[in-house]
Every structure is written in structure tokens, then in C-alpha cells.
Amino acid sequence: MSGHSTYKPQSKVLQWIERRLPIGGLIHSSFVVYPVPRNLNYLWTFGGILAFMLGVQIITGIVLAMHYIPHVDFAFRSVEGIMRDVNYGWLLRYLHANGASMFFLAVYVHMFRGIYYCSYKEPREVLWILGVIIYLLMMATGFMGYVLVWGQMSFWAATVITNLFSAIPGVGDAIVTWLWGGYAVGNPTLNRFYSLHYLLPFVIAGVVVLHIWALHVVGQNNPTGIEPKSEKDTVAFTPYATVKDGFFMAAFVILYAWFVFYIPNFLGHADNYIPANPAVTPTHIVPEWYYLPFYAILRAIPDKLMGVIALGASIVILAFLPWLDTSKVRSARYRPLFRQFFWLFVIVCVGLGWLGSKPPEGIYVILARIFTIYYFAFFLVILPLLGIFEKTKPLPNSISESVLGAKA
Amino acid sequence: MTTVSSAEHTRRDFLYIATGAVGAVGAAAVLVPLIAQMNPDASTIAAGAPIEVDLGPIADGQIIKVFWRSKPIFIFHRTKKEIEEAQKVNVASLPDPEPDSARVKQGHDQWLVVIGICTHLGCIPLAHQGAYDGWFCPCHGSQYDTSGRIRSGPAPKNLALPPYKFASDSKIQIG
Numbered sequence: 001m002s003g004h005s006t007y008k009p010q011s012k013v014l015q016w017i018e019r020r021l022p023i024g025g026l027i028h029s030s031f032v033v034y035p036v037p038r039n040l041n042y043l044w045t046f047g048g049i050l051a052f053m054l055g056v057q058i059i060t061g062i063v064l065a066m067h068y069i070p071h072v073d074f075a076f077r078s079v080e081g082i083m084r085d086v087n088y089g090w091l092l093r094y095l096h097a098n099g100a101s102m103f104f105l106a107v108y109v110h111m112f113r114g115i116y117y118c119s120y121k122e123p124r125e126v127l128w129i130l131g132v133i134i135y136l137l138m139m140a141t142g143f144m145g146y147v148l149v150w151g152q153m154s155f156w157a158a159t160v161i162t163n164l165f166s167a168i169p170g171v172g173d174a175i176v177t178w179l180w181g182g183y184a185v186g187n188p189t190l191n192r193f194y195s196l197h198y199l200l201p202f203v204i205a206g207v208v209v210l211h212i213w214a215l216h217v218v219g220q221n222n223p224t225g226i227e228p229k230s231e232k233d234t235v236a237f238t239p240y241a242t243v244k245d246g247f248f249m250a251a252f253v254i255l256y257a258w259f260v261f262y263i264p265n266f267l268g269h270a271d272n273y274i275p276a277n278p279a280v281t282p283t284h285i286v287p288e289w290y291y292l293p294f295y296a297i298l299r300a301i302p303d304k305l306m307g308v309i310a311l312g313a314s315i316v317i318l319a320f321l322p323w324l325d326t327s328k329v330r331s332a333r334y335r336p337l338f339r340q341f342f343w344l345f346v347i348v349c350v351g352l353g354w355l356g357s358k359p360p361e362g363i364y365v366i367l368a369r370i371f372t373i374y375y376f377a378f379f380l381v382i383l384p385l386l387g388i389f390e391k392t393k394p395l396p397n398s399i400s401e402s403v404l405g406a407k408a
Numbered sequence: 409m410t411t412v413s414s415a416e417h418t419r420r421d422f423l424y425i426a427t428g429a430v431g432a433v434g435a436a437a438v439l440v441p442l443i444a445q446m447n448p449d450a451s452t453i454a455a456g457a458p459i460e461v462d463l464g465p466i467a468d469g470q471i472i473k474v475f476w477r478s479k480p481i482f483i484f485h486r487t488k489k490e491i492e493e494a495q496k497v498n499v500a501s502l503p504d505p506e507p508d509s510a511r512v513k514q515g516h517d518q519w520l521v522v523i524g525i526c527t528h529l530g531c532i533p534l535a536h537q538g539a540y541d542g543w544f545c546p547c548h549g550s551q552y553d554t555s556g557r558i559r560s561g562p563a564p565k566n567l568a569l570p571p572y573k574f575a576s577d578s579k580i581q582i583g
Contacts, residue, residue: 063445085450088441
């Protein structure tokens, strides 16, 4: 975004606006003529998919908020009212609930792409850290949204997660009481979660703007990990990336629609259709699927405080990736050892997710501990050492050369 | 993009137009539920079902107020004098000309059933007040007669009539 825009609007009206607020020029330079590496694959569409899903969640959320009642005596009922009475209420609710799942599915693919191609390396460290912040905000938003339903899982998830803070020595209990606004999870808790659940998506939107700005300053990474060296290595965003992303976004929306229209409750938990009962805890409390890996890590550690610290560390450690990975080479394409450890990491993450859904007993606990060790070892041991010991494959001279061969 | 002579339409043109058309249909389809959800929902519509009112307890000259679809309905048991006043008026001289016979059910002259919302800006007029023995609206001074017709003041129309019918001589169904 350096230098003057080449945008010259045709109509007099647009010229008048452009001189006073150069939005047209901004869109033109960011999304029309903006150069994008020509070798990007569909994994690069997930950024756009995420922005789209944020829009979907905000819009469906705002219309749902026109009908939802944030009071313990009416919350569950108002959600059922949305499902049964509100025109297209069933559709809006299922779009929003499954939209959250699709949002997290997309963010995990997006993050794994970033790890595989080492997009977090210099000069994209800030871009990556902004992404970690967005992810944390998403987790908070998703958690509070789930509580609003005020089903059994909502209530007990709220109790468990807020109780995590009691692990903090000294001030822990005071913090929990402060979060609750009472002596247990109750109406004050529900009300403030509603307020924050409405607020945070707009905070996410703000950080997303910073995330895209940081991206546009340094440019996209690409599957070779080599920066574009000349104009031959890039294409204009419009029409190439626009059409490619549009196509893949449509495919993603088909998957989304599949859940919404055919299996809308598949990813949810039946117990959340039971109104919250503060006197009875469900036999197996589990969070939504997208939190299961972290739930497994929390339960794997036998000590209360250490478990909470491990939970927090498992997310925060992502922010340090740019400095933990010491390799000079980007992209797993040219790092054979890293690639193997990466796929093992993916299996471990999925495995932790599966283990999070199981009762914390027997073989599940043992496996969860082993997987948790690998999870942290990947960041703290393997990545730092790989940079020193890995023999990387020779890099191509340029992006064009990697695509077209030596003729480029 | 390479330029193509306008005489020949390419496959790319077809694809662009087809995608654009499907996209436009999709965008419209997305808007439908977003806009429709603001219309009254099934529970609101159910709460607006017809109601029955027993006219027996209403004394001669008494006006009662009931609610239907969240609107106040005046039910006026008119005395002979009030009926005569309503029928004697020169209809052509009224701001909103309407004979009294058009505002009551045949054979039930003594019963006036109107929506109690001033047709000016929506306040509820006060009963048995004003110079015409009907209603007086305190907000801006509109005055209605014993047939609920506007006689003076800023209101443009007579008090509206709700849909109703006589289930029996002493019971009406509103809605």
C-alpha cells in the first residue's frame, strides 16, 4: 500500500467522493490490482472464508438478538420460540450455531496452513500474532454464545470454565465471584455474557482489519516459501484470486449448507436441549468439538493449577512460533523432517480432540498425557532443534521457476 | 484480460453472466429470511386471535375498553339520545363524511364498536368528553361524536372500525 493509487474513477460522482475519501482507491489497490503470488493453492482461500463467516455470524447474530431474551427464566424458552415461532427462526438459529462450527473448522485449516508453510516467519510475525489474538477472541465469543442457550451444557460449561480462574492462588476466588456477579453462575452472569458476546465480534472485526493490513504490507506467503522476485511471480488479485476464492467459498458454503439443512444438530450435544438445572450436573460434560483438544490437555494434567496453566499455555505458545522455529527455510515443501513432525502434530491435535470427548479414565488419560507431551514438545523441542539439524531440500530460484520449470 | 471482439461472445462471457445471475438470485434468497424474521411471529399472531366480549354487563350510556391485537377497542352502549344525535347530523358537512348506519351493525344501533386510537397521531381519546358527546383527544384537541366521527380538530379520519360480528344479541366477536 505504498505510493499513490493508480485508481482513476470514470464517473464524476466517484471522482468527487475519491478526492474526499479515497475508499475506491483503497479497494482498488487492496483487492483489484494487489499482486498475489501466482502459485497459491486453495488453502489460501480460508482467510477470505473466515472474513465471510465473521460476516455471517454477525448478521445472523444481530437478527437472533431481536428475539432472544437474556434472562435465566426466559432464555431457553426464547430460543425455542425462535425455533418454532419466529419466521425462518429455525434457519437463523441453525445458521448461527453451525456457522460457529464452520468458523472454527476454517480457522483450524487456516492455522495449520500457516504452520505447514511457515507463514509465521519474518516478516510476518505480527500478522501471525494478530491471528492468535483473533483466535483467542473467537474462543471467548464462542464460549459465551453457547452459554446463552441456557441448556444443561451451557450452564455447566459456564460453571466449569469460570471456575478455572479459581486455580489462581490468592485472588482466584475473588476473580470468579467477580466474573459470576453472584455466588454461582446465574442471571448476572448470563446478562454480561450476552453483552460481551454481542461486543466481541466487532472487536474481532477490528483486529481482522489490522490482520489484513499487516498482510497487505508484507504480501502473502506462498507454497514455496520464497518471496516474489519479479512481476512474473505474481498476478493481480482481481480477477485471479477473486474468482478462485469465489469458487472455493461456494464449495465451503455447500458443506456449511449440508450441516444446516440435513444434520443441524450433529455437531451439538443433545443435553443442551435440556433446560439448565443448577442442581444436577450432566454425567459427561463436554464443550463443543472445537474446544475438545484443549479440554483434553486440561484434564491430562493431574494438578488443578498446572492443568489450567497448560490449557492457557497450549494456546499462548502459538504466539511464540516465529521465534521457536529456528529454520532459515520456509515451507514444509523443502523441509522433509519438519513435514513428518507436522503431520504427526496434526494427528496429535485431532487425537486430543477425540480424547477430549471421552471420559477421563483408563487408557484415555494415558493417551491424553502422551499426546499433550508431544504437543508441547513440537513447539519447545522439535521446532528449535529442527532448525539446527534438518537437512533441507534445495530451493527453487523463484516462484515462476517452481511452477514453470527452468524455462521461467 | 484479453479483449475480444464484441461480435463474438465467448464461453467466458457466458460464465460471467451465468454466475452473476445465480449470484443475484442467491443474494435475494439470503435477504428473504433476514427481512421476514421481523414480521410478527407465530406466537404473536396466535395472541391476536379473535376475542369474544359479553355485552350484558355494559349499562346504557356506558363505554368500556377492551384490547385486541394490542389495540384499545371502545364498546359504547349508546342511549336513545346518543343514537339520535349520531343519525341526525348532515353527513355532507362532516370532515370525514360517513353516515352512522355505516358504522354500526344492522339491528344493533345501540352498539358502537370502534378502535380507540385518535386518527391524528395515535393517542387514546377520553370518553364522554368534548362538545359532541363523544370523545375528546387531549393530545391535540380532536373531538369525536357519538358515532366516533371526527367533528373538529386536526384528526383527518373517523375512529376506525375493527372487524367484528354479533355471535348473539349479547355477545360480539372482535377479529
